[in-house]
Amino acid sequence: MKKNLLLLAALMMSVVAISQTSKDTKRQKFVNDLLAKMTLEEKLGQLNLPASSDFVTGAVSSSDIAQKVKDGKVGGVFNIRSVTKIKELQEFAVNNTRLHIPLLFGMDVIHGYKTIFPIPLGMSATWDMPLIEKSARIAASEASADGIQWTFSPMVDLTRDPRWGRTSEGNGEDAFLSSAIAKAMVHGYQGDDLSAPNTIISCVKHYALYGAAEGGRDYNTTDMSRVRMYNEYFPPYKAAVDAGVGSVMVSFNEIDGVPASGNKWLVDDVLRKQWKFNGFVVSDYTGIPEMTNHGMGDFQAVNALALNAGVDMDMVGEGFLNTLKKSMGEGKVTLAQINKACERILLAKYDLGLFEDPYRYCNEQRSATEVFTASNRAEARKIASQSFVLLKNNNVLPIAAGKTIALVGPLADAKENMTGTWSVGAENSKSVSLLKGLTDAVGTNGKVVYAKGSNLEDDAEMQNRQTMFGKDIARDNRSADEMIKEALAVSANADVIVAAIGEGAESSGESASKSNIDIPEAQKRLLKALVATGKPVALVLFNGRPLTLSWEKENVPAILDVWFAGSEAGDAIADALLGKVNPSGKLSMSFPQNVGQIPVYYNHKNTGRPLTGKWFSKFQSNYIDVSNEPLYPFGYGLSYTKFEYGDVKVSSNALKGNQKLKVSVNVKNTGAVAGKEVVQLYIRDEVGSITRPVQELKGFDKIELAPGESKDVSFEITPELLKFYNGNLKFDWEAGDFQIMVGPNSKEVKTVKVTWSK
């Protein structure tokens, strides 16, 4: 019986394999046949990706882009925000080109399309993979209803430098967590079938190391060892590739002295040969011509360099279009390379089902009924509330019913800022401000009084830089004193003050690096005045990066980090403030005590002189003026309840070869309300052929416990999890002693030791 079942299973698997092979052959044949019909110019056209040139609906044929499309010079277009326009342009392309090849329509759908979820750094603080996948699924279904077939997401650039503005777009400082997120996002966008009308191609970016920009200044030089790349910075990109991501965007920065856009080792050797990536590679926005500034040669030379490296599609640069024919004539690139790049793009179009139906994603009916729906917004509200991190709480939160709440701060009534950076598809005016969310939630069960209290920044120009792209916060022309006075008057009769303070939405994101990551002076002054009243103050912190909060940690009774929580932010924050939702987010990035400590990250190396005793210790690795500890460590986040961790139990203290280690811990909710907890597993490989980090995240589990309830949480460790890239870049594990640590964050762990022999 068992044998028969096995035979049947084997037979079914081979049927599936055969039908997959015949599908692959059909797909390849279709594209080969098409390629055989194409002129060189038509092939180069497919490699060209201009940004959207705006045109009035109904007037596509007289737009700038029309002539180019007609001439076969466009493979795809990105950031058009209208299904009608996309449909018109698609129709134009199909009807006015010799081979009727449909266009690919892309967009930066980064954390939602119109229903906006928290910024990625906030999403990563949920540590909830099904939730993250769901957010990408909703984003894909909304974007595809509006004609979009391709998103430039997820961004998985690991960073340890909060000065870098794009910190907000990534998943923080840890490769393990970010790899899990990469996988969830790719599945969410792409689903199981790219040709379905509600799935889109994902593009992992920015390959690679973009988050290691020197000084945190955007687009800056990066330089690191290969072992660091492979062990720490590469894994999330590789995880996306392993999850089947359809495309990869190369980054602006250089790697080993060669910009990623022209780096053959990076694209051809690592991505394609080592990781077996078989989708297409797109440059970043003018990333190819920018190589002239890097000093890699003239316009023609850098375009040849990019194609030779393995880049298939040129975003905005137009150099593939205009120079590759000449380069081919001069023997600098080959027809085979151009064919290959074109083939990869056509295969992607095939996979999307565009040759079967170019209008598959242009369904105006879906666009009208499936975007920014009540149910998507309800999901976004739920998801947003899971991203909040409670950093401190001296019995201020949640706020009990019936209270008078003074809501103060420039971000309280700032709906345009709630979506945060990179919300291209959003209609910011439809977002829910905290003032609205809180007032609605309190209803007649208490009272909300409001004052702005301060501008975002004293300096108008500084404020402008942080509120561009429709993220305006109107400036108040009163003096700082007058505004504070009003805020104090409004707060005078309140039971509790909620200070909505922090960064503007565009204080982070692309080209938004900062050398000072304190709360801006204008708002800090206000916060100090509010705290000085002696009333309970909850700081609701809006931020796209870790900020330096030493004063706040010391002096403000409660701090709830809400990032930029998306279109439903105001309702979601109200849910958390009033205790309808118990905060459960955990930091995915350490918060430094001051800027001078950067980089400060949990999985650092030990050095030959680690600080063993108390800070300060002469001739040990520490600073004279600040301890080595972050202000808030990786994995940190409080709850309205308390969790008690039992001892860490292991199935064995001595393991051999491929045995599995079971690690378990009992976690109990000892408080009065239900709550979620992210139980974290770390290891330390005590001795290695190369130095190993003091701690590495290797597992996590988000659990929910009712008051008094306890659960055994268990993890399995296999030698696969112990592997790292050694000095020869061989991925393997080494026998020896390991510390196994479990806890509520990277600092408060309980440890047991095991020995693992080969």
Ligand code: BGC
């Ligand atoms: C950014 C990318 C983005 C692209 C297209 C670039 O400036 O670096 O992240 O996908 O623009 O908008």
